[in-house]
Structure formats: structure tokens, C-alpha cells
Amino acid sequence: MNKNRDFNIIDTAKNLGITILKRASSEEYVARCPFCGDSKNPEHGHLYLNISKNVYYCVRCGEGGDVVDLYAKLTGLDRKDAYDELAKGNIPEVKPYKEITPKIKHNSVASIYIRDKVYRAFLNKLTLEPHHRKNLLRRGLSWEMTVNNLYKSLPEEPEQRQEICRELIKEGYNLKGIPGFYQREEEEEKYWDFVDYKGFWIPVKDVQGRIQGFQIRLDEEEKGRKYVWFSSRDKLNGTPAHAWQGVHGKPSEVIVITEGPLKADVAHYLSGVTFVSVPGVTAVKGIEVVLRQLGAKKVYIAFDMDILTNPAVQKAKTKLKEKLIKAGFKVQTKTWDPAYKGIDDYLLMLSKQKNKNVV
Ligand SMILES: [Zn+2]
Numbered sequence: 001m002n003k004n005r006d007f008n009i010i011d012t013a014k015n016l017g018i019t020i021l022k023r024a025s026s027e028e029y030v031a032r033c034p035f036c037g038d039s040k041n042p043e044h045g046h047l048y049l050n051i052s053k054n055v056y057y058c059v060r061c062g063e064g065g066d067v068v069d070l071y072a073k074l075t076g077l078d079r080k081d082a083y084d085e086l087a088k089g090n091i092p093e094v095k096p097y098k099e100i101t102p103k104i105k106h107n108s109v110a111s112i113y114i115r116d117k118v119y120r121a122f123l124n125k126l127t128l129e130p131h132h133r134k135n136l137l138r139r140g141l142s143w144e145m146t147v148n149n150l151y152k153s154l155p156e157e158p159e160q161r162q163e164i165c166r167e168l169i170k171e172g173y174n175l176k177g178i179p180g181f182y183q184r185e186e187e188e189e190k191y192w193d194f195v196d197y198k199g200f201w202i203p204v205k206d207v208q209g210r211i212q213g214f215q216i217r218l219d220e221e222e223k224g225r226k227y228v229w230f231s232s233r234d235k236l237n238g239t240p241a242h243a244w245q246g247v248h249g250k251p252s253e254v255i256v257i258t259e260g261p262l263k264a265d266v267a268h269y270l271s272g273v274t275f276v277s278v279p280g281v282t283a284v285k286g287i288e289v290v291l292r293q294l295g296a297k298k299v300y301i302a303f304d305m306d307i308l309t310n311p312a313v314q315k316a317k318t319k320l321k322e323k324l325i326k327a328g329f330k331v332q333t334k335t336w337d338p339a340y341k342g343i344d345d346y347l348l349m350l351s352k353q354k355n356k357n358v359v
Pocket residue numbers: 033034035036037038046058059060061062063
């Protein structure tokens with residue numbers, strides 16, 4: 001039974017006191033995020049409520065889950081009790097987000113210098129499973145790039161995870177403040193672990209090639225999402241990830257902006273052009289700084305082609321365009337045959353055609 005389908009996310013969100021702002025597409029509504037408090041402007045929202053899957057996701061703080069999670073997290077109940085309350089149709093008692101969050105105190109994120117060091121030592125202990133490498137090759141990356149870009153598979157056994165943590169600590173790395181890592185407590189003994197998903201890591205690098213954090217490509221879609229951040233928000237001694245923007249390529253006067261670090265890795269490899277990836281179309285805070293660091297003059301926005309039918313994405317694109325023009329960049333929207341959703345898909349088709357001609 002899919003418990004998700006039993007409750008409507010819009011009604012539940014309203015009962016939880018969440019402010020719903022507007023309809024974003026045929027399947028989604030935008031609301032104010034109760035987890036991060038959302039932006040200062042009360043008319044802006046980052047929490048997406050998907051009515052066909054009854055899931056939620058905040059593009060600002062990365063908080064997400066299904067309708068039962070939403071109820072559970074905002075009331076402090078566990079999933080089972082939250083489900084029962086929802087089934088009874090009870091209107092919950094909800095405290096404002098500021099009073100809920102201190103239940104577990106987050107560590108603040110360690111500096112990029114420290115994170116890069118810890119993450120690289122961490123990746124050194126991992127391998128890329130053949131089925132993940134196959135997935136990456138299918139997207140158009142070369143075998144060498146699957147190695148150079150440091151994609152790694154998540155270990156499946158808890159013992160493996162804890163052993164890796166023990167080794168890192170023994171080697172002198174401090175896991176406090178590193179998103180993804182947290183502590184478990186058993187019989188008054190604490191030990192380090194990291195979040196448990198099935199899939200592979202995609203490093204998100206900055207202008208200097210340092211690893212800021214990771215997105216995880218899940219083997220199976222979870223709660224409507226294929227990608228999640230490597231984040232240990234809401235865990236003992238955990239650290240939340242930020243919505244990192246990635247740099248894919250070297251400094252250049254021409255830069256292309258697209259959604260998602262893996263897509264940008266592939267598109268950069270296939271085109272040779274430098275890409276900046278944003279985790280979501282509205283997660284563009286500070287992007288002008290990244291573009292300046294890269295020496296950009298001309299910027300192309302290349303969001304997925306469903307932009308043609310999605311008014312929320314269109315609006316986000318218009319806003320980004322205005323922001324970048326104001327910051328002094330020349331801006332153009334990049335479009336292509338809408339049969340290919342992402343710019344990576346389109347470039348892959350072109351490269352296959354080219355190879356056909358060569359052989
Ligand atoms: Zn949020």
C-alpha cells in the first residue's frame with residue numbers, strides 16, 4: 001500500500017498552517033517553507049507541493065518527503081502516529097518553525113577548505129560500482145571522466161559506513177560540521193555514521209575545483225525525487241547541506257547555466273563549454289559572484305525544455321535573466337529541439353550523430 005496516496009498534500013499543508021502561494025504547474029503548488037522559514041519576502045516561496053505524488057520539497061533548504069513526513073516533522077510525531085492522526089482527520093497543533101527546529105541543533109557547515117579535505121579522503125575509500133559506471137557512460141561521459149569526476153557508489157552495509165568513519169577519524173579528520181555525517185547513539189555509546197541511500201555521489205565543485213558537497217543520484221526514486229543532497233540535517237551532531245552551485249569547466253567569457261551537477265558534468269564534457277549548475281531553477285542566490293569569479297561576460301540559461309509548458313520555471317528564468325543583466329552580463333536563453341528534455345540529452349544526440357558521420 002502506498003500510504004502517500006491516502007492523504008492530500010494541499011489539505012494537509014493547509015491544516016499544518018503552511019501558506020500556499022500559487023499554483024506553479026499542473027502538478028505543483030508553491031508554498032512558504034516552514035522548515036527554513038523561507039525568504040524574507042513573504043510573497044516568495046521555495047516549498048513545492050506535488051499533488052500527483054503527494055510529496056513536498058524545498059529548493060531552498062532541501063527538506064523534503066511525502067505527506068506523512070510533512071505531518072510527522074511539523075508535529076514531532078513519528079511516522080506511524082502521524083499516519084494515524086492523518087487517518088483520523090485530526091487538525092494538528094503546530095508550533096511555528098522557530099520553536100520546532102531547536103529540537104536537534106545543527107552544526108554549522110565547516111569551511112570549504114576543511115570540507116574538501118575530508119570529502120576527498122572519504123572518496124578515496126570508496127569505489128564506483130559497475131552498474132553506476134554504466135549509468136554514467138550511457139549519459140555520454142567517457143570512462144576517464146567517470147574516474148576524473150570522482151563519482152562513487154554508496155556502500156550498502158552499515159558496518160562499511162561506520163568503518164569508513166572510524167578510519168577518517170583515526171587519520172585525523174573531524175566529521176563535525178561535514179554535511180552527510182552524523183552520530184548514532186547506542187547504549188550511551190556514540191559513533192559516527194553517514195546517511196544511508198542507494199545510489200552514487202556526484203561531487204559539486206567550486207571555482208577552484210574544491211568539493212563543496214554532494215548530490216546523490218538515487219537508484220530508485222524516493223518520494224518523487226531522483227536526487228538528494230548528502231545532508232545530515234535533523235540528525236544527532238549532523239550538518240545540513242546548502243544548495244551548492246557547481247562549476248564545471250575552466251574560467252571562460254561564455255558560461256552556460258543549467259539545472260543539476262550531473263547534467264552539467266555531461267554537458268560540459270560533450271561540448272567543452274564551461275557550465276555552472278544550480279540545484280533548482282530558483283536556487284540562484286549569489287550566482288553572479290560565481291560567474292564573476294569565472295570571468296563570464298556572456299551567459300546562456302539552459303533550463304530543461306519543459307520550461308515551455310511550466311510557468312513557474314519560466315518565471316524563475318525571467319527573474320534570473322533580469323538579475324544577471326542587472327549584474328552586467330549579456331544574457332541569452334538557450335533552446336533546442338524539445339524532444340530532448342535536458343541540454344545534456346540534446347548534446348548527446350548531436351555527438352552520436354557526429355560519430356555516425358565519422359565512422
Ligand atoms: Zn526550506
